[in-house]
Amino acid sequence: MSDAQTIFALATAPGKSGVAVLRISGRHATQALSALTALPCPAPRRADYVTLSHNGVVVDRGIAIYFKAPHSFTGEDVVELQVHGSLAVIGELLRALGTMDGLRPAEPGEFTRRAYLNGKMDLMEAEGLADLIDAETTRQKSQAMRQMEGKLSKYYNGLRESMIENLAHLEAYIDFPDEEIPESVLAQLSGNIIDLQNDMKKSLADGARGERLRDGINVVILGAPNAGKSSLLNVISGREAAIVSHKAGTTRDLIEIHMDIAGYPVVFVDTAGIRETTDDIEEEGVRRALDRAQKADIKLVLFDGASWPQRDAQSLQLLDENAISVITKSDLLTTKITSENHSISTKTGEGVGALLKEIERRIISRFSSESTPFITRNRHRALLSEAHRHLEKSLRDQPLELKCEELRLAALCVGKITGKIQVDDVLDVIFSSFCIGK
Ligand SMILES: Nc1nc2c(ncn2[C@@H]2O[C@H](COP(=O)(O)OP(=O)(O)O)[C@@H](O)[C@H]2O)c(=O)[nH]1
Numbered sequence: 497m498s499d500a501q502t503i504f505a506l507a508t509a510p511g512k513s514g515v516a517v518l519r520i521s522g523r524h525a526t527q528a529l530s531a532l533t534a535l536p537c538p539a540p541r542r543a544d545y546v547t548l549s550h551n552g553v554v555v556d557r558g559i560a561i562y563f564k565a566p567h568s569f570t571g572e573d574v575v576e577l578q579v580h581g582s583l584a585v586i587g588e589l590l591r592a593l594g595t596m597d598g599l600r601p602a603e604p605g606e607f608t609r610r611a612y613l614n615g616k617m618d619l620m621e622a623e624g625l626a627d628l629i630d631a632e633t634t635r636q637k638s639q640a641m642r643q644m645e646g647k648l649s650k651y652y653n654g655l656r657e658s659m660i661e662n663l664a665h666l667e668a669y670i671d672f673p674d675e676e677i678p679e680s681v682l683a684q685l686s687g688n689i690i691d692l693q694n695d696m697k698k699s700l701a702d703g704a705r706g707e708r709l710r711d712g713i714n715v716v717i718l719g720a721p722n723a724g725k726s727s728l729l730n731v732i733s734g735r736e737a738a739i740v741s742h743k744a745g746t747t748r749d750l751i752e753i754h755m756d757i758a759g760y761p762v763v764f765v766d767t768a769g770i771r772e773t774t775d776d777i778e779e780e781g782v783r784r785a786l787d788r789a790q791k792a793d794i795k796l797v798l799f800d801g802a803s804w805p806q807r808d809a810q811s812l813q814l815l816d817e818n819a820i821s822v823i824t825k826s827d828l829l830t831t832k833i834t835s836e837n838h839s840i841s842t843k844t845g846e847g848v849g850a851l852l853k854e855i856e857r858r859i860i861s862r863f864s865s866e867s868t869p870f871i872t873r874n875r876h877r878a879l880l881s882e883a884h885r886h887l888e889k890s891l892r893d894q895p896l897e898l899k900c901e902e903l904r905l906a907a908l909c910v911g912k913i914t915g916k917i918q919v920d921d922v923l924d925v926i927f928s929s930f931c932i933g934k
């Protein structure tokens with residue numbers, strides 16, 4: 497990377513703040529600092545109080561720290577400037593850096609991308625870092641940290657090494673075509689591969705806990721128009737996120753709010769009331785509601801308490817083991833409800849706390865586990881399943897070369913997960929999801 501241009505960016509969040517940190521990475525980083533201070537670059541890893549000037553005008557006074565390559569975040573020479581978090585100061589500094597030879601503003605995630613390319617971290621660890629920055633709840637955070645610290649990479653590296661070991665054993669026989677492979681060797685190899693497969697199967701059958709923890713657990717509120725769905729969403733969120741109206745068909749699109757329940761990120765989704773309609777837009781809303789219902793981790797199926805004990809047939813069809821049946825408007829109830837149903841009133845607040853407790857109980861029983869998942873993104877799941885399929889094929893009765901090829905492909909898939917194998921096509925996707933300055 498030594499020929500690459502030197503990049504710079506604001507590393508802290510844009511806007512007014514007490515202190516802002518600017519980062520410069522690349523071989524011109526020390527020169528850039530010297531140009532701003534008119535002094536030689538300070539010794540590495542020392543905080544120096546400096547005056548930063550441009551064109552003879554003082555821009556700010558602050559702290560400069562130099563991290564000498566390769567002992568830096570990116571593995572390149574890095575300079576960090578801690579300055580006053582003033583829009584004017586930051587603007588002037590960025591402009592000054594932009595005028596210097598060999599320097600340009602960083603793209604989103606470019607610092608981390610360089611860290612990856614310079615072997616400072618693998619791809620999973622980089623993804624873990626992105627997840628840590630995005631983490632909003634404690635459980636999201638600990639999953640991200642675990643990934644960032646290489647605990648998941650270790651698992652995948654272990655899998656890949658076993659595949660390569662078995663491959664090497666088999667390949668040894670290709671080189672000596674005159675020798676028959678002893679049955680015992682083949683049986684041993686098949687046994688190893690089956691063990692590997694079982695291990696991978698266990699990881700794949702994790703109930704998508706890692707992905708849910710990263711992206712949020714979906715709780716979808718469903719029911720007929722006017723059942724009280726939007727009112728419930730608003731009570732849960734504590735604000736008027738959705739429009740509440742006695743006019744049926746008011747909610748037409750999906751409305752999401754994000755909550756932290758027992759450290760889990762939960763997305764509550766309000767939907768359009770389910771009914772037959774001739775209105776195009778409402779019909780699309782109903783289609784989206786049903787589509788989202790299928791992807792829900794938990795469905796709250798609401799029945800209008802004003803018409804209890806009658807319940808509408810379309811909503812009844814949505815009841816399954818992922819659903820909680822909720823009778824709304826309990827303040828209007830005239831007949832007692834049966835115990836298998838929750839009853840709530842968004843007017844009086846009755847039953848809402850108990851409903852949230854039930855949601856929490858279900859989330860904990862489904863998503864908490866002794867074992868922490870190894871898959872946190874769809875990317876990992878797809879590659880791990882593909883590797884599993886190649887192992888399956890490698891077990892077939894077929895020429896040795898073909899067996900070896902399947903094992904090689906399996907190892908390649910796993911290598912792509914951690915980025916051991918260069919995966920140029922996915923780098924843009926992964927790093928562009930970072931913010932600028934990371
Ligand atoms: N009495 C009573 N009325 C409610 C309650 N919850 C909602 N409503 C009313 O029922 C109507 C429909 O509510 P809304 O939340 O828009 O239902 P949605 O169509 O399912 O989203 C509105 O007029 C609300 O004020 C409740 O707990 N008690």
Ligand SMILES: [Mg+2]
Pocket residue numbers: 725726727738739740746747767768769
């Ligand atoms: Mg509504």
